[in-house]
Amino acid sequence: MLKTETILLINYLHQTKEKDTEKIILSLDESRKKLWYEISVINNFLVEGGLQTIELHAGQLFNQDEETEKWTKLLVEQELDSYQFPEERIPLLIIHIACAQQPLSAKKLQNYFRLSRSSVLADVKRLRDYIEDYELVLLYDKAEGYIFKGDEMKVRRLLENAISHLQHISYLKKSAHYFEVIWGKSLEINEHYAYILNYSKNNLLSFVESRLEELIYNICFNKIRKNTKPINFSKNDTQQLKDQPAYTLSATLVKDIFNHSNEAEILFWETRLLNVLQGEKYTVDAHYFNKLTAKIILHIQQITGINFSESTTLHKTLYQHLVPAYFRMKFDLYYENPLVDKVKKEYQNLFYLIKKGLEPLEQEIGKCVSESEIAYFTIHFGGYLHLKEKTEENTRLRALAICLNGISSSLVMTAGLREIFPEIDFIEQHSIQEALLMSENQYDLVFSTISFPSEKKVYITKSWVRIQFLLEGLGHGMVLLRIMAGRLLIQRQP
Incomplete structure (x- = not known):
């Protein structure tokens, strides 16, 4: 793809028909070396397009004037290869009309997009339907061409959304280059x-x-x-x-x-x-935003039944997310979230709960929170819950379970211990020798049917058959009583 400097030189030569290299250098404030280089780049481009190249003799450029008329068309055609689908052309239409440098007619759109009149008019109809959500209308006037009518803030929001969409599909830079070509000016x-x-x-x-x-x-x-x-x-x-x-x-x-x-x-x-802007120093009202953050956390806590009140980390990170989001939503700045569909699909229940939980924010900004923004909050709270779950997993106690009465008895004992202490991860050992070879860093406490030498806490189990009998008799609903029954038969090693 040609760089902006090369495009500007092509447009300059096309518009001015200037041949004298000294005048070109003076007008564009370029060095001779840079000009020769750009001419070579242009010639490669012209060869690829099947056009005649520029010749240089005695400080003069030579090329047929009728050839220069084909240059701009070739540039535009190069840029249009990617815009074959109507949904890709709508953002371009928005930018065309919002930033038009001259009156824009259907005929000009036909030339720009290399489409039939019926295809262009179909795109215009799609655009009219699309902008209804922005409370804008698209009018056509012979003198002004196509123009957006409505609130200026909404026109700018429409333009921002088009830019955001083009960035999302990785066409923003290419589109900007395309407009520089057809407008004959740099966007700087x-x-x-x-x-x-x-x-x-x-x-x-x-x-x-x-x-x-x-x-x-x-x-x-x-x-x-x-x-x-x-x-x-x-x-x-x-x-x-x-x-x-x-x-x-x-x-x-x-x-x-x-x-x-x-x-x-x-x-x-x-x-x-x-x-x-990133950071808290660009806004004031820290008390207001801290209060709003706490209100959102409390509301989501009430809806989900999950206790967030003790997490200062969640409050801090949510505050940092909330401040720019608040201004973004209050002043209608669109920010496309490419993960919104994925979040809605994979975290459907959490998405719904977070949506309900953001009611305090909606009351403050006086408008509904978009699904794109809800998805960001869902990711935020979902990430916290995932981290909380991982932290809890990482802080679970690890217990060494030693039973020398055979594998079957060992399995029974370990299963019983897991039922009594579900918050503990158990490591089974059937050999005292292998247990002694283990590093004490691998476990936090020990349950054993015999005395076991260790710096960690060691609990000696008594009659495991009796424990199992009590567990079965108490039933699955009486967790607390099962734990109490088990602890009566487990004593700390002196």
Whole structure:
């Protein structure tokens, strides 16, 4: 795939028809060596496409003008190979329309996608149905072309969702390259990446890497949008956001990248920054979020019947997840969870319980929590339960069970011990010699029918037949009495 620099040179040569290499070098601020290299790359590309190459003589480029008309078409065709299915074209349509650099008609969409008119109109209908959930409409005007009508925040959310989807299917970079080709301009992705990295270094910021790429592409596409509408924030939301330390960071970003200091834009990009910033120092209201975290844990505890109250680790990690999730949900920032279907299928019951348990959060943000977000909370609590289970397994006592009355008697004794002490893992030994050879690190205590030398606690069992008789007589429902009966016949070795 051609790099952005090569694409820009192709577009420059196509649009200006410039032949003089010195003027090209001056206009593009390139070195001669770099220009010769880019020309060689372009020629390889043209050969693969069956087109004539560019010749260089006495500081002049020679190629037939009619050939340059085919360059852009060849570039677009190269990018379109991956977009053969309607569901893959919908995100592209969204970006096309939201970021259109000139009026967009069905005819132009036919040319861009190399589709028939009926296929393009079918895609447009699918898009109209799709955006109903966003309370947006798609209109067509001869002067303006296709345009989205509705709340500006919802248009931006639609654009973000398209970007997120393309990243999810690994087409985001390729799609950005495609738009640079058809628009004939750079999205300045590398420049914005460099700015963000330098910005984070200077301000000692820590980003969630998996979300940073979407933020940068979101900035790039929004920067080139035309005819954007004002965004409105409520008085309470405005005050809450202005109170956060991230507000100052957002103000700097908006001034440096968008060249203005519009307060609504600062607030908007602050909500996006809060989704990718890692750590607690970028928000205030620690008391509020700690209280909300505790409320969610308590509610889920009441629904599931599982005691979480003693876990400070769960509270801390849930708090760290909750803060960005809160701002993400409250301000409609879409974040695609590729595991949502898997979580719903494999942890159906837990997913349902967590959904019910997040009611305190829904009350705070004033809207329903999406399945994508529920899946993240399910993974969070499920991970804690799995860790808790593993920890309990790792802290289970290991007991050495020694019986020299034969294998059958040994099996009976061990089975009885397991029934009395289900919280203990038993290691069977039928030979005193083999038991003596074992390292004491392999067990925590010993049950034996004879005296056994060990630094660990040793319990001498008396008549195991009598224990077994008592166990059978008491029945399976009387666990406590069975344990008491067993302990009467087991004494600590002096």
